[in-house]
Amino acid sequence: MPADALSEKIERLERLEAEAAALAAEIEASRAGGDDWKRRGYYLTYYATAGFFLGMVAALVSLVFNVVGASLAGKNPLQLIKVYLTFGLGAKALDPALDSGLALAIGCVLYIATGMLLGIIFHVILTRYAADAGLWGRLAWATGIAVAVWLVNFYGLIAWLQPLLFGGNWIIDNKELPWWVALATHLVFGWTMALIYPWGLYHPYRLQTERS
Numbered sequence: 241m242p243a244d245a246l247s248e249k250i251e252r253l254e255r256l257e258a259e260a261a262a263l264a265a266e267i268e269a270s271r272a273g274g275d276d277w278k279r280r281g282y283y284l285t286y287y288a289t290a291g292f293f294l295g296m297v298a299a300l301v302s303l304v305f306n307v308v309g310a311s312l313a314g315k316n317p318l319q320l321i322k323v324y325l326t327f328g329l330g331a332k333a334l335d336p337a338l339d340s341g342l343a344l345a346i347g348c349v350l351y352i353a354t355g356m357l358l359g360i361i362f363h364v365i366l367t368r369y370a371a372d373a374g375l376w377g378r379l380a381w382a383t384g385i386a387v388a389v390w391l392v393n394f395y396g397l398i399a400w401l402q403p404l405l406f407g408g409n410w411i412i413d414n415k416e417l418p419w420w421v422a423l424a425t426h427l428v429f430g431w432t433m434a435l436i437y438p439w440g441l442y443h444p445y446r447l448q449t450e451r452s
């Protein structure tokens with residue numbers, strides 16, 4: 241091979257190697273920038289959306305827990321739903337004549353929808369403050385949140401709002417819904433959120449290259 245041709249090939253090879261090195265540096269810089277964003281930022285929109293979905297799962301689990309528990313105790317399997325329906329229907333919801341499948345189905349949907357909204361609160365708090373706490377730490381956080389939500393909902397809001405709007409206080413009446421059943425429902429919901437927490441974690445997309 242002539243010396244000029246060989247020299248030209250060597251120069252071309254050096255240019256290609258320089259371009260490859262520059263491209264690799266750009267890729268690494270992009271990855272580093274993504275990691276920095278992950279460390280600095282908190283993806284609230286994602287975690288709120290994920291919590292919305294996880295709350296549905298947790299609500300279904302807590303509802304099944306109540307159905308099974310009520311059946312074992314010889315109660316109406318959907319007693320919890322009937323009591324919650326008193327917030328819209330008043331005493332009519334507890335009337336034995338009201339065994340409408342449609343009404344109970346609507347009650348189940350509303351129960352799950354409420355769980356989806358609460359799921360946002362649970363998941364945002366867990367991802368913000370218990371991300372590195374491990375399973376037991378998350379369970380402890382979920383327990384605290386569940387108790388706080390139960391106290392605020394039942395004794396901070398429903399205790400005065402239901403009598404004001406519907407003329408009765410059936411939800412916090414221990415004859416209709418024992419306090420420990422309501423608390424257990426919230427705890428099962430919270431513990432489920434802690435257990436399925438990994439399902440709602442954000443993992444940023446990273447470009448996979450041949451060299452990686």
